[in-house]
Amino acid sequence: MIPLQIAAVAFVACGAFVVVVARDLVRQATLLSIYGYGLVVLFLVFQAPDVALSALVVSAIAYPLVLVGAIARVRALQKRTGGG
Amino acid sequence: MNRRTRIALFALSAAGVGALLLWGLAGLPSFGDYAGPYGDLIANLAPPQRHIANAVTAVVFDYRGFDTMGEELILFGAASAVAMLLRETREHDVADIVDRVRSDATNAISLLAALAVLTVGLDVVAHGLLTPGGGFQGGVVLAAAFLVLFLGVEFHVYNQVAAPTRGEPVEPFGAGGYIGLGLVSLGLGLSFLQNFMGIGTFGRLTSGGSVLLVSFSSGIAVAGGFMVIFNEFLQENMAARYGR
Amino acid sequence: MTYLPYALSVWIFVCGLYGIVSSRNLIHITVCVSVCQSATYVLLLAIGYRKHGTAPIFSDMPTRGRTIVDPIVQSLTLTDIVVSVAVAALLLTFALKVFEHHHSLDPGEIAGLKG
Numbered sequence: 001m002i003p004l005q006i007a008a009v010a011f012v013a014c015g016a017f018v019v020v021v022a023r024d025l026v027r028q029a030t031l032l033s034i035y036g037y038g039l040v041v042l043f044l045v046f047q048a049p050d051v052a053l054s055a056l057v058v059s060a061i062a063y064p065l066v067l068v069g070a071i072a073r074v075r076a077l078q079k080r081t082g083g084g
Numbered sequence: 085m086n087r088r089t090r091i092a093l094f095a096l097s098a099a100g101v102g103a104l105l106l107w108g109l110a111g112l113p114s115f116g117d118y119a120g121p122y123g124d125l126i127a128n129l130a131p132p133q134r135h136i137a138n139a140v141t142a143v144v145f146d147y148r149g150f151d152t153m154g155e156e157l158i159l160f161g162a163a164s165a166v167a168m169l170l171r172e173t174r175e176h177d178v179a180d181i182v183d184r185v186r187s188d189a190t191n192a193i194s195l196l197a198a199l200a201v202l203t204v205g206l207d208v209v210a211h212g213l214l215t216p217g218g219g220f221q222g223g224v225v226l227a228a229a230f231l232v233l234f235l236g237v238e239f240h241v242y243n244q245v246a247a248p249t250r251g252e253p254v255e256p257f258g259a260g261g262y263i264g265l266g267l268v269s270l271g272l273g274l275s276f277l278q279n280f281m282g283i284g285t286f287g288r289l290t291s292g293g294s295v296l297l298v299s300f301s302s303g304i305a306v307a308g309g310f311m312v313i314f315n316e317f318l319q320e321n322m323a324a325r326y327g328r
Numbered sequence: 329m330t331y332l333p334y335a336l337s338v339w340i341f342v343c344g345l346y347g348i349v350s351s352r353n354l355i356h357i358t359v360c361v362s363v364c365q366s367a368t369y370v371l372l373l374a375i376g377y378r379k380h381g382t383a384p385i386f387s388d389m390p391t392r393g394r395t396i397v398d399p400i401v402q403s404l405t406l407t408d409i410v411v412s413v414a415v416a417a418l419l420l421t422f423a424l425k426v427f428e429h430h431h432s433l434d435p436g437e438i439a440g441l442k443g
Contacts, residue, residue, distance in 0.1 A: 001115065001329060009336050012370070016340040016363055020347035025355055032359055039366060046333075046373045047383045047397045049216040050140045053208075054409045055369075057221050061228045062310060062413040063362070069317030070355055070420040074427055076324030081431060087350075094349045098342050105338045109371075114330035116379035123376065123398030130399075131386045139384035139399040144407060148400075155407040162414035169421045214387050220410045287387060306410060313417045320424070 008042040029067040033059050134279075135286040136295065141218045145302070146295045149277040153262055156305050160259045163309040167252070170316045175248045177328040178319050184238035194236020202229040209303040213292045219299045223306025231314060239322055248319075251311045258305025265298055333374035341367035354423035354433045358416055365412050369405045376401035 015035035022028040036059020043052040113119050130142040144152050185191060205225035212218030230251075234242035245251075266277040274280055279293040290296065322328075340363060347360030376398030382389075384399040423433060430438045 001332065006332070009332055013336055013339055016343045016366075019363055020343045020360055023356075025353065028356065028359055032362070035363075035366075039369070042370065043373060046377050047381055048373050048376075048402045048405070049383050049385070050138070050218070050221075051369070051373065051402050051405045051409070053216050053221045054406045057224045057228075058409055058413050061231070062224055062410075063416070065231065065314060066317060066413065066417040066420055067355070067359070069314075069321055070424060073317070073320045073324055073424055074355070074433065076321070077427060080324075091350055094346065098345060101345075102338055102342050105341070106335060109334040109338065110331060112334065112375065115333050115374055116330065116377055118376055118378040118381075118398055120398070123400055124396070126399055127384050127396040128392070137385060137387040139386065139396075140402045140406065143399050143403040148403060152407055155411050158411050159414045162411075162418045165418050166414075166421045169418075169425055215385065216383075218406075220407055224410060309414060313414065316421075317417075 002045075005042075005045045008038070008045050011038045012042050025071045026068070029064055029071065032067070033064050036060070036063065131286060134293075134295070135283045135291040137214045137287060137291070138212065138216065138218070140216075141212050141299065142292075142295070144218065144220075145212075145298045146279070146292070149266075149295075149298060152302065153266070153277070156259050156262055156302060159306060159309045160255065163255060163312040166313050166316050170320055173319050173323045173328070175319070178239075178322045178326075179243065179247075180240075181243075181322050181326050182238055182240045183322065183325070184240075185236055191237050194232055197236065198229050198232040201225060201232055205229055205307075209300060210289060212299045213296060214287065214289070219302030219304075220306055223303040224310055226303065226307035227310035227314060230311065234318060239318070242318070246311055246315065248312075248315050251315065252308070255305055255308025255312055258301050258303070258308050261301035262298060262305060265294060265301065269294070333370060333377075337367045337371040337374065340364075340370060352434050352436070354426060354435060355420060357435070358419045358423065361419065362412060362416055365408075369409065372401045372405050 012035070015031070015038045019028060019031045019035050022031050036055055039059070040052045040056045043055055126143060126147065127139050130136050130139040130147075134142050134146055136142040136146065185194075205222050205228070207222075208217040208225055209219055209222030212222065230242060230246045233245060269278045269280050270276050272280050277298070279295060281293040283293040284291040344360045344364030344367065347363065348357050351357045351360060378395050378397050381395040381397040384396050384402070426438060427433050432438060
């Protein structure tokens with residue numbers, strides 16, 4: 001395996017653990033996007049440009065939007081009912 | 085049982101599951117020794133037989149087009165379920181919210197950026213048979229073009245352009261168009277989703293025959309599905325922010 | 329070293345499982361489910377890789393005489409990534425609805441079914 005592949009594998013392994021251990025929700029959404037970018041590099045190094053494009057588009061646009069949308073709605077509902 | 089016991093029990097069973105998985109995966113050919121015949125077969129057949137330069141798009145939309153129809157319908161079902169679950173916030177509740185971004189420079193640049201992203205999305209969909217791209221990737225970029233309007237201009241403009249009554253019928257057109265192309269093939273006496281147009285010259289945008297139409301309709305379906313999901317989430321948040 | 333990507337996919341899957349088991353928030357569980365899904369993407373692409381292979385795009389090179397990686401596993405992964413976002417959006421909608429009824433996102437507190 002070439003060194004770039006080993007570096008991408010190491011980044012993705014650390015990224016998966018960090019995403020799971022994050023407790024604050026907005027921070028976890030950001031870390032999920034960065035983990036997605038790490039996956040993009042891994043897919044590129046595995047010679048899969050179509051899959052890399054798909055992962056890039058999804059983790060930059062779609063995932064952050066649905067996650068932040070849900071978190072914001074939950075916080076608004078919490079504020080309305082006065083915490084809880 | 086309390087939390088610590090639960091996590092300790094999980095650690096034990098995760099070690100067992102991990103060991104089993106590693107033992108099973110060690111029976112595969114080692115990394116880089118792909119031996120199977122089908123990959124080579126498809127890679128050598130797709131350009132001369134179908135005049136499609138991107139073998140992955142050929143597999144997704146031509147050789148295994150039926151599976152992709154199933155994935156489209158998963159997307160359609162998920163988007164419809166989101167719209168149905170979040171139906172309490174009506175469109176007319178948020179129809180008069182403006183929520184403008186206060187910088188004129190951001191407004192102007194975002195209008196231009198939305199047009200640019202729309203062009204890039206159409207480019208990605210159209211070039212799916214020649215370069216990495218195709219309906220699925222390009223569809224999400226097309227949905228993002230409308231999102232740039234919300235992020236940089238104002239919610240009212242986004243709602244006018246991508247309003248649920250105007251934007252949501254796009255998705256059934258895409259999914260129905262995909263199945264309709266298969267029915268056209270059936271009507272012409274071929275198999276379902278078989279190519280019914282001339283396959284054109286290799287290396288041009290119009291190569292591949294009706295696979296190009298299938299790719300476009302799946303791009304429209306994916307864009308429409310994500311528009312529905314984005315619409316619902318944005319409606320909920322705007323209603324919460326302005327107390328409707 | 330030759331089995332490192334397979335070990336990576338097992339590691340990612342076990343991390344995602346740990347997140348699901350130890351989670352106190354339904355939205356956190358949804359993110360951990362997508363981490364588990366990404367383990368399958370890595371496994372699929374690792375199976376299809378060929379040493380010194382190149383991507384299966386033939387616009388600029390002839391078909392014969394080059395080692396190509398497998399295009400079929402890439403097609404499976406490509407559609408799966410885009411569809412998984414829609415399913416994640418559905419899971420988040422479930423979480424929103426649960427919050428509206430029970431006023432809590434903690435899976436430990438909402439365990440009981442009520443009429």
